Amino acid sequence: MKVLVLYNNVLSVDKGEARDLVSAQGVAVAARAVAEALRPNHEVVCLPVDYEPSEVLAEYDAREWVVFNLLEGLGNRADLEPEAAAALGKLGFRHTGNPPRAIAICLDKARTKRMLESVNIPTPRYQVADEPAVHIDVPLPAIVKPVAEDASLGIDDGAVVTSRDELGARVEYVWRAYRQPVLVEEFIEGREFNVALWGNGTPECLPLAEIDYSAFPDPLRRICSYAAKWEPEREEYHLTPVSCPADVDPPLAGRIRGVAMSAYEAVGCRGYARVDMRERDGEPYVLEINPNPDISPDAGFPRAALAAGYDYQQMVERILSLAV
Numbered sequence: 001m002k003v004l005v006l007y008n009n010v011l012s013v014d015k016g017e018a019r020d021l022v023s024a025q026g027v028a029v030a031a032r033a034v035a036e037a038l039r040p041n042h043e044v045v046c047l048p049v050d051y052e053p054s055e056v057l058a059e060y061d062a063r064e065w066v067v068f069n070l071l072e073g074l075g076n077r078a079d080l081e082p083e084a085a086a087a088l089g090k091l092g093f094r095h096t097g098n099p100p101r102a103i104a105i106c107l108d109k110a111r112t113k114r115m116l117e118s119v120n121i122p123t124p125r126y127q128v129a130d131e132p133a134v135h136i137d138v139p140l141p142a143i144v145k146p147v148a149e150d151a152s153l154g155i156d157d158g159a160v161v162t163s164r165d166e167l168g169a170r171v172e173y174v175w176r177a178y179r180q181p182v183l184v185e186e187f188i189e190g191r192e193f194n195v196a197l198w199g200n201g202t203p204e205c206l207p208l209a210e211i212d213y214s215a216f217p218d219p220l221r222r223i224c225s226y227a228a229k230w231e232p233e234r235e236e237y238h239l240t241p242v243s244c245p246a247d248v249d250p251p252l253a254g255r256i257r258g259v260a261m262s263a264y265e266a267v268g269c270r271g272y273a274r275v276d277m278r279e280r281d282g283e284p285y286v287l288e289i290n291p292n293p294d295i296s297p298d299a300g301f302p303r304a305a306l307a308a309g310y311d312y313q314q315m316v317e318r319i320l321s322l323a324v
């Protein structure tokens with residue numbers, strides 16, 4: 001096959017914190033690894049995109065080339081990820097991963113939660129503050145996050161609040177730094193699972209992964225913060241190992257898989273995605289759904305695929321085969 005590996009070139013961030021750039025640049029790592037994995041069996045071109053997919057695609061014939069879509073936005077605008085996928089479709093290219101609508105729903109955590117609630121999939125209680133003055137009555141402790149970011153942007157120890165004063169100050173901080181509405185969610189103390197799924201229509205669940213927080217006796221410090229995901233110089237990075245396959249008793253594992261599959265279908269995912277959850281009293285609560293999650297070699301999705309017997313190259317080939 002002829003495959004174009006498209007990824008977004010992020011050179012700067014225009015909001016949030018300067019350190020947020022590291023996570024955005026991770027996509028270039030994924031693009032190189034995917035291109036290498038495809039090279040033995042396909043003709044491959046790796047293409048960085050700035051703002052206009054149509055410009056870089058102009059010289060390629062949509063009837064001959066398939067796009068491996070790693071675009072997590074356009075330029076430094078992560079909010080344009082749905083537009084990026086939509087542009088591929090409009091130009092007539094078959095592409096891997098999710099349709100624009102699923103990406104748009106999942107970019108907005110509140111919109112995702114409304115869709116989940118409408119089909120009775122459990123998700124933590126929440127409220128959205130469109131501006132800092134909004135009265136919030138979510139029970140405490142709560143966690144405060146930007147409504148439409150990923151990669152744990154804006155999530156550090158200060159994100160978990162235990163008093164109304166802390167809550168107010170944190171909402172104000174997130175609103176100012178990330179320039180968007182703020183999601184306040186009840187904090188679910190309990191185990192955390194990531195579920196990787198793939199497929200068009202009814203998805204297949206890969207082996208469950210669990211984040212091991214046993215190094216943190218304080219349950220309120222048990223979060224997968226920005227430092228835990230992206231900053232090797234911080235202790236959290238090393239103290240939040242993931243076990244995959246997770247050690248979960250079969251009834252709970254079955255419930256987790258069922259909820260993850262329903263969530264995937266509820267928002268119209270296709271290709272591949274990862275569902276993040278917390279469990280309390282045997283009930284899995286969906287925190288968010290990540291369409292086209294990170295597939296860099298050391299990321300969670302490839303780890304789950306490997307636990308199911310797919311090495312990196314086989315994983316990449318399978319994602320390509322699901323392109324529509």
Ligand SMILES: Nc1ncnc2c1ncn2[C@@H]1O[C@H](COP(=O)(O)OP(=O)(O)O)[C@@H](O)[C@H]1O
Nearest residue numbers: 124150151152153185186187188223224276287
């Ligand atoms: N309601 C919650 N209760 C407990 N922990 C949470 C909750 N929401 C988020 N977290 C913690 O914060 C991390 C990041 O939140 P998440 O909603 O997955 O956003 P992101 O898109 O940044 O990954 C989660 O992996 C989890 O550790």
Ligand SMILES: [Mg+2]
Nearest residue numbers: 151152276288
């Ligand atoms: Mg997450």
